[in-house]
Amino acid sequence: MKGPDEWDGRELPGSPGERPRIPSPRSAAEDHGPLPDTPPVPVADPVTDPFGTLPDAGPGSEPPAAPLPVPDPDPAPPHRILKSLLGAWALSACSAEETAAVEAHLTDCASCADEALRLRDAVGLLHPADSLDLDPLLRSRVLEGCLGRRPARIPVPDWASPYDAETAKLDALLRDMGEAEWRAPVRLRWFEGERPVERETTVAGVMGHLMAVDGLVATALGLTDPLGTAAPPGTPDPLIRTETFWRAADERENPLAIHAPWRDQSYALMRQVSFAGSKVAELAVPYGDFRLALRDSFLDRAFECWVHAGDIAEAVDYPYVPPAAGHLHQMVDLAARLLPSALADRRRAGLAAPPQRLVEAGAPGRTLHLEVEGNGGGHWYIALDSPAALGTPDRTVAHIALDSAEFCQLAAGHISPEEAAAGQNGERDAIRDVLFATASLSRL
Known part of the structure; x- marks a missing residue:
């Protein structure tokens, strides 16, 4: 083996014949002092650091634990x-x-x-802007709409529709009242002779009055009398029947007990006339010293139901609306048709001027033109000299114009004839007699 300076004569790569240059051996690194500590080359672990981002502690060392995720300072709820x-x-x-x-x-x-x-x-x-109370006319409007699309097999007669609507309105009012409101005082007003009359009762007393007088219509139709064996014999006077019912009702502890019987009676009346139809329209219903055909009696009961429902609503501070225009017109028409008879009754009692003597029998007498304005109004010609005659426009001697609401208040006895703000033109005596005859239509 040759030393570093010896050459064995073989040709080495390079220029031909040129002695090759061999670098001198380098000194070891340890000859210049101790070696510095150098960190080991990191080796990526395929399990804990698949992307080679974590440093390796070297052979035999445990891989560092994976860093914990930093929690969100304000995590969203699930x-x-x-x-x-x-x-x-x-x-x-x-x-x-x-x-x-x-x-x-x-x-x-x-x-x-x-x-x-x-x-x-x-x-x-x-949180509605309007009241959640149901419109009292909702039932009648729904029935009207349903009957208009598909007629009922047993329709309600037109002359009974106002009573059906007004009893439904009053029933809706009574459903919202508690026992204390049933005991609230109610002032009933009507007109007798030349002066207004008042009587105080309760809400329960008003309903007893309506039920007792409606019983006259019920018995005429063959239904049970609400007074039962306590019904006074003889002439079925509404006032006597009402006082009889009030005396019996004094023994009741709960005033609400009158609501269900009154409602059942009104339902029974409507069912009876709906099944009977036009066959019973002219059936006579006695009211003491006068009679009404059943069709007019239902209008009379509808009018009184509306008037007394207004009395109840006023006593308990509850809003109440008048009847629909068509129903109100029928009620006003009934009052206008009853005026000649009411005027004749006042003359017999000496409370009105005597009629004008007719030149010949059957000749048309004087006529008063009654104009009722507003909702449910119209024009009527009232015969002044004979209750059996019909008024004619060519014999008009006076004219009265009244708002429909005021005319109804006058016919209910809630305002006196002097208080009625009527437009008047013509014979003063005829105007006065008709206004007082209108007020005399009222009764308890």
Whole structure:
């Protein structure tokens, strides 16, 4: 083996014949002092660091633990919690933090956004701008609409429709009243002779009065008399029947007990005339010293039901509306048709001027033109000299113009003839007699 400076004569790569240059051996690194400590080359672990990002501690060392995730300082609540808060959010009952979380969630969750919209619409129904009380005329309007599309097999007669509507309105009013309101004082007013009359009772007393007088119509139709064996014999006078019912009702402890019997009686009356139809329209119903055909009796009962329902509503501070225009017109028409007979009764009692002597029998007498303005109004010509005659426009000697509401208040005895703000023209005596005859139509 040759030393570093010896050459064995073989040709080495390079220029031909040129002695090759061999570098001198380098000194070891340890000859210049100790070696520095150098960190080992990191080796990536395929399990703990698949991407080669973690340093290796070297052979035999344990790989460092994976770093823990940094928690979000304000994590969003899960979906199920936010969904459970939608009801409170719709009612504006959430805290500020909950409200912010819910509204942020609604921008990302379509199902919760739809549910929130439905809940907000439902909350709007809980705070309506108008009253939730049902319109008392709702029943009559619904019936009218239904009957207009599909006639009932057993329709209600036209002359009984006002009674059906007014009893339904009064029934709706009574359903909202408590026992204390049933004991509220009610002032009943009517007109007798030349002066107004008043009597105080309670709401229960008013309903007893209506039930007792409606019993006259019930017995005429073959139904049970609400007074039973206590009904006074002889002439069926409405006042006597009412006082009899009041005396029997004094023993009752609960004033609400009158509501159900009155409602059942009104239902029975409507069923009876609906089945009978036009066959009973002219059936006579006695009212003491006078009689009314059944068709007119139902209008009379509808009018009194409306008037006394207004008395009850005034006593308990409850709003009440007048009848529908068509029904009110029928009631006004009945009062206008009864005026000649009422005028004749006042003449027999010496309370009105005598009739004008007719030149020949059967000749038309004087006529008063009654004009009722407003809802349910119209024009009527009242015969002044004979209750059996018909008024004619060519014999008009006086004219009275009244608002429909004021005419009804006058016919109910709630205002006196002197208080009626009537437009008047013509014979003063005829005008006065007709106004007082209108007030005399009222009774308890």
